[in-house]
Amino acid sequence: MQFDDIGMTFPDGTTALESVSFDVAPGEFVTLVGPSGCGKSTLLRIASGLENPTRGKCSIDRDSIGFVFQDSTLLPWRTVQRNVELFAELHGEDRAECERRATEVIDLVGLGEFTDKYPRQLSGGMKMRASLARSLVMKPRVFLFDEPFGALDEMTRERLNDELLAIFSRERFAGVFVTHSIAEAVYMSTKVLVMSARPGRIVESIDVHFAYPRSHELRYEPSFAALCGEVSAALRVVS
Amino acid sequence: MSRRESTVERRKPSDFLGPIVVFGLVIGAWYALSLAILPEAKRFLLPTPHRVVRDGFLVWSAGEQRGLKPILISLWDSVKIALIGLSLTVVLGMVLATVMATRRWVEKATWPYLVALQSAPILAMTPLIRALIDTVQVQRVLVVMLISFFPIVSNTLFGLLSVDRAQHDLFALQGASPLLRLRKLQFPAALPNIFVGLRISAGLSVIGAIVGDFYFRQGGVVGIGAQIDIYRQRLWGPELIASIVLASLFGLSVFTSFGLLRTAVIGKWHVITRE
Ligand SMILES: Nc1ncnc2c1ncn2[C@@H]1O[C@H](COP(=O)(O)OP(=O)(O)OP(=O)(O)O)[C@@H](O)[C@H]1O
Ligand SMILES: [Mg+2]
Numbered sequence: 001m002q003f004d005d006i007g008m009t010f011p012d013g014t015t016a017l018e019s020v021s022f023d024v025a026p027g028e029f030v031t032l033v034g035p036s037g038c039g040k041s042t043l044l045r046i047a048s049g050l051e052n053p054t055r056g057k058c059s060i061d062r063d064s065i066g067f068v069f070q071d072s073t074l075l076p077w078r079t080v081q082r083n084v085e086l087f088a089e090l091h092g093e094d095r096a097e098c099e100r101r102a103t104e105v106i107d108l109v110g111l112g113e114f115t116d117k118y119p120r121q122l123s124g125g126m127k128m129r130a131s132l133a134r135s136l137v138m139k140p141r142v143f144l145f146d147e148p149f150g151a152l153d154e155m156t157r158e159r160l161n162d163e164l165l166a167i168f169s170r171e172r173f174a175g176v177f178v179t180h181s182i183a184e185a186v187y188m189s190t191k192v193l194v195m196s197a198r199p200g201r202i203v204e205s206i207d208v209h210f211a212y213p214r215s216h217e218l219r220y221e222p223s224f225a226a227l228c229g230e231v232s233a234a235l236r237v238v239s
Numbered sequence: 240m241s242r243r244e245s246t247v248e249r250r251k252p253s254d255f256l257g258p259i260v261v262f263g264l265v266i267g268a269w270y271a272l273s274l275a276i277l278p279e280a281k282r283f284l285l286p287t288p289h290r291v292v293r294d295g296f297l298v299w300s301a302g303e304q305r306g307l308k309p310i311l312i313s314l315w316d317s318v319k320i321a322l323i324g325l326s327l328t329v330v331l332g333m334v335l336a337t338v339m340a341t342r343r344w345v346e347k348a349t350w351p352y353l354v355a356l357q358s359a360p361i362l363a364m365t366p367l368i369r370a371l372i373d374t375v376q377v378q379r380v381l382v383v384m385l386i387s388f389f390p391i392v393s394n395t396l397f398g399l400l401s402v403d404r405a406q407h408d409l410f411a412l413q414g415a416s417p418l419l420r421l422r423k424l425q426f427p428a429a430l431p432n433i434f435v436g437l438r439i440s441a442g443l444s445v446i447g448a449i450v451g452d453f454y455f456r457q458g459g460v461v462g463i464g465a466q467i468d469i470y471r472q473r474l475w476g477p478e479l480i481a482s483i484v485l486a487s488l489f490g491l492s493v494f495t496s497f498g499l500l501r502t503a504v505i506g507k508w509h510v511i512t513r514e
Contacts, residue, residue, distance in 0.1 A: 050408055067412055073405045077427045077508045090413040090423070118508045 001025075001047065001142050001174050007055030008042055016042045018199035019056070026141065029168060029175040031185040033231060034195030035239040040178045043200070044144045047176065066140030066173070068148045072127035074119040074134075080106065081115040084133045091138070105136040109163065125156040129163075136167065145177040149184070161187055162216060169212050182235070186227045187219060194234040204234040286476040295481025305475070310466065310482045313452075317462040318489060320376065321448035324383025325441055332388055332440070333433070336395035340425065341417065346396070357389040365454045375457045382451030387443040394436025398429025431509045434501040441497050445490040 001024045008017040016039035024030050032040050045051040046058055048067050074083045084102040093101070106115055109129040119127060128148055135143070149157040161184060168175060179185050185192045186208055194204040208227060210218060218224050266288055273287045286294075300308040339346040361382055372378050402425050410420045452464025461469075463486050470479035 045408075048412055050411060065412065067408075069405055069408075071405060073403070073409055075406065075424070075427070077430070077505065086423075087413050090410070090415050090419060120508065120510065 001061075001176070002059040003043075003047070003056070004058070005056035006043065006046060006053045006058060008039065008046065008051070009054045015199040017046075017053070018201050020195075020200065020202055021056075022193060022202060022205070024142075024174045024176060026174045027172045028191065029177065029189045030191045030193060031177045031179060031189040032193050032195060033179060033182065033185050033235060034200060035197045035235070036180075038195045038198050039200035040195065041146050044146050044176065044178060047142075047144055061141055064138070064141040066135035066138065066143040068128075068131055068135055068143075068145045070147045070150055072119070072131040074127060074130055076119050079116050079118055080111055080122070080130050083119070083130055084137060086134060087138050101137050102133075105133040106130075108136065108167065109133045125152055125160065128152065128160060132160075132164070132167075136171075139171070141173050143173045143175045145175065147178050147180065150180060157181075157184065158216060158219075164188070165212065165214060182228050182231050183219065185231060186224060187214065192227075192231050194231060194238065196238040203238055206230055206234070283474055283476050286480070291477045291480045291484075294477035295484075304466075304469065305478065307481070310463070310478065310485060313461055313466040314463045314482070314485050314489060316460050317448040317452055317464065317486075320379045320451065320462060321383055321444045321489075321493075324380045324447060325387060325444035327380065328384045328387045328440055328444065329391055329437065331384075332391035332436075333395050336392045336399060337421065339392075339396050340399035341421065353389055353392060356385065359385075361385065361450055361454070368455075375455050378455040379448065379451035379462065382455070383444050383447035386447035386450065387440040390439035390443065391433075391436040394432045394439070395429060398432030399425045401432075402428045430505050434497065434505065438494060438497045438501070441493045442490060445486070445493055449486060 003020055003022050006017055006020040007015070009015045020039075020043060022030070032043065034040055042051065044067070046053045047060055048065055049060075049062050074080075075086065078086070081099075081102055084106055085098040088098040088101050103115075106112060109132055111126065111129050111133065114122065114126060114130075119130070122130065132148070149160050152160065165188060175189075177185075177188055179188075189208055192206045192208060193202050194206070195201065196203045206227065210224070269285070269288055273282060273285045277285060294305075295310070296307055298306040300306040335349070339349065364385070368378050368381060372381065399421075406424060406428070407420070410424050415423070448462065449464035449467070452462030452466075453468055456462065456465040463482055467479060467482050467486070470482060
């Protein structure tokens with residue numbers, strides 16, 4: 001996945017992005033951090049093809065993209081099982097195949113007991129799990145995450161971080177992850193990109209060398225804290 | 240959680256008490272009006288409740304349109320008209336709303352006329368309807384449709400158009416065709432609104448049937464609206480009130496059936512919150 005000199009000016013004159021360039025290879029997990037309103041969501045929308053950039057080019061395999069939004073955006077009239085089947089269904093798979101694929105990923109995210117529940121009966125964390133499972137059904141090679149765990153409490157967020165990393169270790173997709181949490185950014189990724197305030201540019205790229213699989217003790221290592229400090233310092237400069 | 244999940248609400252005594260108390264008050268006021276306020280000579284305008292029950296409900300048939308039987312026959316005649324009109328309204332209304340939701344210019348072109356239609360008095364249209372259609376039954380069905388058309392269209396349209404943008408994005412990302420999006424996203428999302436529209440249109444179809452009976456009738460069996468008019472002219476109080484009560488009960492049962500249908504179809508996932 002390649003971003004080449006991406007710029008975005010909305011029709012109302014707001015320039016959200018200015019010359020953003022970076023690559024993400026399969027097996028890489030890149031996190032974007034930056035001040036609120038700096039264009040992170042806009043960048044992901046451009047990557048997914050929902051929006052066209054006014055400048056530059058984004059090369060990406062659009063047929064194999066997963067996008068997890070901040071809200072779970074589950075369809076309230078479908079049970080967990082049927083929500084997770086949705087994408088396979090939209091791609092014209094037959095019932096048995098939809099069911100088989102959904103069951104597989106529902107187990108993966110630990111929602112096995114809740115297949116018959118409707119979204120209103122789920123907690124925030126369970127909704128995000130279902131949303132994640134829904135994207136996993138199509139086995140995307142490129143995965144975009146827009147603050148997926150932003151609304152969750154810390155415990156749930158850390159647990160979901162670990163589960164997502166386990167899935168990442170197995171599937172080895174190319175990931176772009178937007179977050180406001182510095183610890184989450186460092187914990188998850190191979191590289192943290194720090195963006196400036198609007199119009200967004202990438203001002204710093206910090207490599208994270210910890211090997212996968214990462215365990216949650218990593219959060220308490222001095223080297224982990226040092227990297228968090230580095231990201232935090234970079235953010236302080238731009239905002 | 241299990242407590243919140245129960246879809247059947249536990250009935251409290253106050254659920255029954257309220258309607259019973261109101262019923263008692265209405266009957267009491269009725270007696271007061273009939274016996275104490277109206278002078279004896281004008282009592283025929285509002286006969287007492289027990290006379291209505293005796294002459295309107297308990298007499299089956301006493302020739303010359305008296306008794307319960309002729310009331311029920313004309314009520315059934317109107318019920319058929321209302322249900323035919325309502326079915327056509329629902330089908331046409333939902334099709335129109337769907338076209339309006341997918342084609343912006345259709346929405347722009349038709350919306351003002353729908354609003355105008357909603358407020359146009361049927362009275363003013365009767366000569367035109369008579370001139371264009373010569374079957375009384377068809378004229379009556381048309382009146383039902385004219386009166387009940389707007390709510391189903393506007394509510395369906397509103398439901399189809401108010402789908403969350405993020406959910407639209409979700410479908411766009413999967414490359415879903417507009418038709419697929421309509422079927423799997425907009426239509427289910429609109430169901431709560433569609434049921435609101437259905438319920439209002441259903442209530443209006445009963446009114447439409449009664450109004451239609453009133454303006455369009457022919458010899459033989461007439462609808463309940465016309466029957467009410469006949470009783471009014473003849474000053475047959477008990478029959479008049481009995482037929483009004485039965486017509487209201489029909490309206491109430493239509494309204495209730497659509498409420499039950501709503502619960503059966505979407506009650507599992509769509510919960511009406513009430514603060
Ligand atoms: N459709 C739009 N039209 C005009 N301006 C927009 C549009 N979408 C976003 N913007 C503007 O572009 C800028 C970037 O928005 P974006 O949502 O990408 O920020 P963000 O980095 O994701 O912020 P946050 O961290 O708060 O989610 C904001 O100033 C926003 O007001
Ligand atoms: Mg955002």
